[in-house]
Amino acid sequence: MAKLSLLSTVLLLLSLFFLTTAEIKTLTINADSRPMILFEKFGFTHTGHVTISVSSVSVSGSSSTSAPTPNPSRLGFFLLSEESLLQVLVEIQQNPNFCVLDSHYILRLFNFRDLSPPPLSGFNQSYPVTAPNEYSLFFANCAPETQVTMNVRTEVYNLDRDGSKDYLSAGLTQLPSMFFFYSLLYVAFVGIWIYVCVKNKKSVHRIHLLMAGLLLTKAFNLICAAEDKHFVKVTGTPHGWDVLFYLFQFLRVVLLFTVIVLIGTGWSFLKPFLQEREKKVLMIVIPLQVLANVASIVIGETGPFIKDWVTWNQVFLLVDIICCCAIIFPIVWSIRSLRETSKTDGKAARNLAKLTLFRQFYIVVIGYLYFTRIVVFALKTIAAYKYQWVSNAAEETASLVFYMVIFYMFRPVEENEYFVLDEEEEEAAEMALRDEEFEL
Incomplete structure (x- = not known):
């Protein structure tokens, strides 16, 4: 037994x-x-x-x-x-x-x-x-x-x-070329983002600089992943590229969750500060991501032959689920705060626009987390071993689309379509907010 x-x-x-x-x-x-x-x-x-x-x-x-x-x-x-x-x-x-x-x-x-x-x-x-x-x-x-x-x-x-x-499995031998291709896309993305920020430098906030750092880290992460897989493919060993890969992977994940939490709290867009509960979310998410990345390194550098391999995998999954749940709370708090503020500050249209923006952000984040955690997992499970690279391509494509949507929604522009409204839109927004409160 x-x-x-x-x-x-x-x-x-x-x-x-x-x-x-x-x-x-x-x-x-x-x-x-x-x-x-x-x-x-x-x-x-x-x-x-x-x-x-x-x-x-x-x-x-x-x-x-x-x-x-x-x-x-x-x-x-x-x-x-x-x-x-x-x-x-x-x-x-x-x-x-x-x-x-x-x-x-x-x-x-x-x-x-x-x-x-x-x-x-x-x-x-x-x-x-x-x-x-x-x-x-x-x-x-x-x-x-x-x-x-x-x-x-x-x-x-x-x-x-x-x-x-x-030395790469039959279903993973395409990974070096694929990662290099996506790294070029992110390098171009960084260039476009820098151009947008320079063109609209009066509207640039600190969050936009952090977002630029996230893109740059993602590009370096993919370059290191491509080199790592290339040397493994040719020689059977990563020649030290795995160290750089894990380093940029750690920075990318921490920056990604930090950016999502900061945008979700409205930092730099709605207010220049963080409340205590929002700081606590960051203090929870970042250490958990450190733990998750340590578990990932142990899994990647050792393998299933170690006695605690199952435990490390369970730790990694648990921490990832906790982080994904934790970053949702700031977005919900911002939506609730905007709804309450719209009742008192007399700027119904502007608050309705912000409320719409953060609701869309919430939907995009949920969709991204669902796809990368559920759909990608399903692809890994059902795909034939020769097509394991498809799940990696799907995950990278979903990440690129997620970055593009979020960066477009919160791009630095002087006349943001969400925040510049006329009197007629203001009156229509007041009616919409009243109808929403009535439905709630």
């Missing part, structure tokens, strides 16, 4: 999370008693290969009591597709003592009996994968009450037509 529970958890996690980087990995397994360890998930073409090197291997009992020497054939590495994973679950459900290494649905690579002499020395072997599919690389320990210690180096790749190695 423990094996069944573990495999069920692995199946769920494989559906929820995708290992976007198939680098050459070197790791150490120390006194690990888990019956299954997931190392990689990779989309192979018909020219796929997986190379595994193990050294410093030792198997010991997990308790102080003396245990019989485990059968080395009960410990080994194998590949498993998601379709076959369901069949393996059925086999284990029918027989809880069933060893996954005996399954007909796996692609066995080697077991510890192949080590010479078993199980003390090293092993280095490359295996071709001729059946195109997305496979997960597992290590299985079917010897009860044993702990395994070993150094493992994994290398998974596909061969291009010229014989060069492509």
Whole structure:
């Protein structure tokens, strides 16, 4: 039952999370008693290969009591597709003592009996994968009450037509070009935004400068992502570009949530200050984003083989949901404040225009969060492994559209269509506000 529970958890996690980087990995397994360890998930073409090197291997009992020497054939590495994973679950459900290494649905690579002499020395072997599919690389320990210690180096790749190695999964090999293309779009976006700000410098607020910083950070983030994926694709390692990627990713996310909160509170547009509750939202969102980015780095730089991988994923999801909910409150507060102000300050039309603006902003933010958290997740789940890049393209397109809409709505112009109204519009707005209050 423990094996069944573990495999069920692995199946769920494989559906929820995708290992976007198939680098050459070197790791150490120390006194690990888990019956299954997931190392990689990779989309192979018909020219796929997986190379595994193990050294410093030792198997010991997990308790102080003396245990019989485990059968080395009960410990080994194998590949498993998601379709076959369901069949393996059925086999284990029918027989809880069933060893996954005996399954007909796996692609066995080697077991510890192949080590010479078993199980003390090293092993280095490359295996071709001729059946195109997305496979997960597992290590299985079917010897009860044993702990395994070993150094493992994994290398998974596909061969291009010229014989060069492509270390990116079959569905992600387009990412370097795609990220570079979007980075060019954001560089052009930054140039246009600077032109608009210079042209209307009398209407530029501090928030517009912060928005320019957000665009610039997003552009650098995509450039680093493109370089990161390019070096992983060609060499199997990011050559330090992953550090810059995580840095700009952290800055971009913090700036994005900060800009949304500040615009949602009306800072620099409605008032030059923040209320205490609005400051508290920022004080909550920013530290949570720091935590979420730390979790993201742990996930990206280690992988599912670490024991706390599931916990880190849960932390990342929880923090992301909390941040998404937290940034909605300032927008709701601004809408409520505008509605209350419209009853007393005698500027019904201007307040109605601002109210309309912030309602549209609210809808755009909700739509963006829904699309990037729900629709993109659905695309990752249903898309074939060869088209995993589609979810990345959809997310980047949605982000670009979101930035364009928000930046257009709150652009620095001397005669903003929301705030310049004549007397006839003022009277019509008063009637509209009265009708709205009556409906409420």
